[in-house]
Amino acid sequence: AQRVTQxxxxxxxxxxxxxxxKCNYSYSGSPExxxxxxxxxxxxxxxxxHISRESIKGFTADLNKGETSFHLKKPFAxxxxxxxxxxxxxxxxxxKLVFGAGTILRVKS
Amino acid sequence: EPEVTQTPSHxxxxxxxxxxxxxxxxxxxxxxxxxxxILGQKVEFLVSFYNNxxxxxxxxxxxxxxxxxxxxSNFTLKIRSTxxxxxxxxxxxxxxGLGLNIQYFGAGTRLxxx
Numbered sequence: 001a002q003r004v005t006q007x008x009x010x011x012x013x014x015x016x017x018x019x020x021x022k023c024n025y026s027y028s029g030s031p032e033x034x035x036x037x038x039x040x041x042x043x044x045x046x047x048x049x050h051i052s053r054e055s056i057k058g059f060t061a062d063l064n065k066g067e068t069s070f071h072l073k074k075p076f077a078x079x080x081x082x083x084x085x086x087x088x089x090x091x092x093x094x095x096k097l098v099f100g101a102g103t104i105l106r107v108k109s
Numbered sequence: 110e111p112e113v114t115q116t117p118s119h120x121x122x123x124x125x126x127x128x129x130x131x132x133x134x135x136x137x138x139x140x141x142x143x144x145x146x147i148l149g150q151k152v153e154f155l156v157s158f159y160n161n162x163x164x165x166x167x168x169x170x171x172x173x174x175x176x177x178x179x180x181x182s183n184f185t186l187k188i189r190s191t192x193x194x195x196x197x198x199x200x201x202x203x204x205x206g207l208g209l210n211i212q213y214f215g216a217g218t219r220l221x222x223x
Binding site: 042043044045046049086095096097098099100101102 | 140204
């Protein structure tokens with residue numbers, strides 16, 4: 001069964017510090033992975049998907065099949081990055097999302 | 110940018126009552142989903158819906174739950190007889206197609222069962 005693990009419930013960093021939000025997965029087959037973000041009082045929204053290999057708001061994520069990881073990184077955190085971040089692969093024919101537990105990122109000034 | 114709209118934003122109900130949560134999908138989207146998030150827990154999949162029928166449902170989605178798209182626009186989640194443990198945020202999400210299409214989420218309905 002597909003499983004996603006986000007080991008940190010809370011990650012607190014200072015503004016300007018590097019950020020790495022961890023996500024590990026267990027999969028059968030080729031994984032497709034997304035990062036979703038939920039800012040305070042806003043809806044869940046897609047941040048990144050691994051297939052696009054793009055950088056959004058300075059965040060990147062590389063799929064590491066050897067380590068079965070899809071960690072989210074940003075070299076310099078900003079206060080507006082404070083949010084809840086979810087790692088999620090779609091699963092099944094219907095593309096339902098299976099969310100990790102989420103990591104709260106707090107960027108302190 | 111088009112958005113998924115959910116109503117009401119907050120629903121308070123007595124245990125045993127029926128509730129209907131409504132979602133207006135983005136207009137050209139064909140796949141619809143309900144998720145829920147109990148306070149302090151992860152977002153959980155409830156059900157997916159395509160072509161006027163359920164594609165997949167989770168263990169949570171028991172006989173007390175039903176979904177329909179009665180008028181071709183609103184996508185509804187009905188809970189027939191609410192229980193205290195149904196208290197949660199309920200999120201609707203819609204997707205244009207399968208594959209790597211993005212799911213767009215509504216702002217959610219907070220259901221409080223008293």
